[in-house]
Amino acid sequence: MRRFRAVLLAVGLAAVATAHIGSPDVLFDGAAGAYPVRVVVRPPNVVPGLAEVVVRTTATDVQRIVIQPVFWRTGVAGAPRGDEMSRVAGQSGTFTGQLWLMARGSSSVYVTVHGGRGEGQVIVPVNSFATGRLDLSPGLTAMLVVLGLLLVAGLVTIVRAAVGESLVPPGATLEPAKRRRANVIAVAAVPVLAVILFGGAKWWNAVDADYRRSLFRAPAVDPSLDADGRTLRLAIHDTSQFRAIFSPVAPDHGKMMHLFLVRSPSMDAFAHLHPVQLDSLVFQTNVPDLPAGDYRLFGDIMLENGTSLTVSNVVRFGQASHSAPSDSDDAWTASVAAVPARANAVAPMGHGYRLAWTGGDGALPSNTPLDLRFIVVDSAGNPARLEPYLGMAAHAVVLRDDGSVFIHLHPMGTVATTAQQIYKARDRGDTTTGGRLRPDVFSDSSMTSMSFNGALTFPYEFPKSGRYRIWVQAKPTHEVLTGAFDVEVR
Numbered sequence: 001m002r003r004f005r006a007v008l009l010a011v012g013l014a015a016v017a018t019a020h021i022g023s024p025d026v027l028f029d030g031a032a033g034a035y036p037v038r039v040v041v042r043p044p045n046v047v048p049g050l051a052e053v054v055v056r057t058t059a060t061d062v063q064r065i066v067i068q069p070v071f072w073r074t075g076v077a078g079a080p081r082g083d084e085m086s087r088v089a090g091q092s093g094t095f096t097g098q099l100w101l102m103a104r105g106s107s108s109v110y111v112t113v114h115g116g117r118g119e120g121q122v123i124v125p126v127n128s129f130a131t132g133r134l135d136l137s138p139g140l141t142a143m144l145v146v147l148g149l150l151l152v153a154g155l156v157t158i159v160r161a162a163v164g165e166s167l168v169p170p171g172a173t174l175e176p177a178k179r180r181r182a183n184v185i186a187v188a189a190v191p192v193l194a195v196i197l198f199g200g201a202k203w204w205n206a207v208d209a210d211y212r213r214s215l216f217r218a219p220a221v222d223p224s225l226d227a228d229g230r231t232l233r234l235a236i237h238d239t240s241q242f243r244a245i246f247s248p249v250a251p252d253h254g255k256m257m258h259l260f261l262v263r264s265p266s267m268d269a270f271a272h273l274h275p276v277q278l279d280s281l282v283f284q285t286n287v288p289d290l291p292a293g294d295y296r297l298f299g300d301i302m303l304e305n306g307t308s309l310t311v312s313n314v315v316r317f318g319q320a321s322h323s324a325p326s327d328s329d330d331a332w333t334a335s336v337a338a339v340p341a342r343a344n345a346v347a348p349m350g351h352g353y354r355l356a357w358t359g360g361d362g363a364l365p366s367n368t369p370l371d372l373r374f375i376v377v378d379s380a381g382n383p384a385r386l387e388p389y390l391g392m393a394a395h396a397v398v399l400r401d402d403g404s405v406f407i408h409l410h411p412m413g414t415v416a417t418t419a420q421q422i423y424k425a426r427d428r429g430d431t432t433t434g435g436r437l438r439p440d441v442f443s444d445s446s447m448t449s450m451s452f453n454g455a456l457t458f459p460y461e462f463p464k465s466g467r468y469r470i471w472v473q474a475k476p477t478h479e480v481l482t483g484a485f486d487v488e489v490r
Helices: 002-016 138-163 176-213 417-428
Strands: 026-032 035-042 049-057 062-071 094-101 105-115 118-128 220-225 231-237 258-264 270-273 276-279 282-286 293-303 308-317 331-333 346-350 353-357 370-377 394-400 406-409 455-460 466-474 481-489
Touching: 026 105, 026 118, 026 455, 035 105, 035 118, 049 062, 049 105, 062 094, 105 417, 118 417, 138 176, 220 293, 220 308, 231 293, 231 308, 258 406, 270 394, 293 406, 308 406, 353 481, 370 394, 370 466, 394 455, 406 455, 455 466
Parallel strands: none
Antiparallel strands: 026 035, 035 049, 049 094, 062 105, 105 118, 220 231, 231 282, 258 270, 258 293, 270 331, 276 282, 293 308, 346 353, 346 481, 353 370, 370 455, 394 406, 394 466, 466 481
């Protein structure tokens, strides 16, 4: 029975898996030159398709904002001209626009702000994959069926008139024999039209089947444990008809993979690990001291073309193995005391530090850009000075209780700084003769200025209602500490 539940969980995860599972929208919070901006990109679920872009800024001297779609293979030199965004009436500092994403793979939106302090630009990477089909509404389907029947009836009428009334001189009457002949030919035209319609339907179904084969499916990961359960091996492979992993894996924050383990269904044990890369798509990590049970695993990888992917599966651990960490930045907790997110709620982190929720009371809205706000405080209740953890002030993980939504967040949003580096490097021509990025492109994993004063803000947009758990990892001491909150989303 336990194995059956694990199989069902794996099937469920595979059915919903995408890059950043269940969270297609992209949020960036930072600066375009001298101008603070919040960028929200809602990619289409069909490609080619229109992406919606919203930019908000608190700067009062912004004159106009231009957005430009850039495909990874062509770079900015081969991209179309940018489009000027429109101001949203009644909302100061808010601009909106749409862009065509024409090819599947890694794309980005270049946001260029023009204002009184000159020009500033920021790159917002976006995964551009076909993930769904546009269905007809019942009303539109009924209308098209009626129009189709009228069209067929009209064609039959035209055929009958062509072999009947059209051959009679003006003012003459159609003879009974010719009338019968016209009726017979009209009746015979019905199966001919039916064959044509059947052929058209068959062609359309073939096109639809070809499109279905082109839909993005997240790569799969096959986990396996060694005989003593101390080492976890992860083998990644494509599941789509086309290759999603057609570019080498690149380090993100200096790591080849970010692996998250969450015990299921209790979600009371949590780990953030960094497996070593044994082969192009094979990774390995030591199993930390986690309690036995079934674990959901989520692995984030970045490709050299700027595509970010999340692979997922389930794995069962036995008793704690007491293995040494594979990476000095590995962090885990065997028991997370999650606290309901409400005003003045505080979650323990360990060593006297606590994580305070500053998001207020009540359920959070879905499909709305939000700021998830926290403060790390010490035992005296004062904001704690944080040390950088993998180049960031903190990391957060958001997981819906059924596993259908997972995302790894940073204070700058859902984008990966490595993907921004990749686009900048390609625009500079900083590639090898074979098109590979030079190794020194990834030498700097800390690229964004942020506050380390204990106050943390993570921009995010919950994709659907439900119950979520949020883990926040920060480094107020020389050790990474974790606090967790449960939130309700309406």
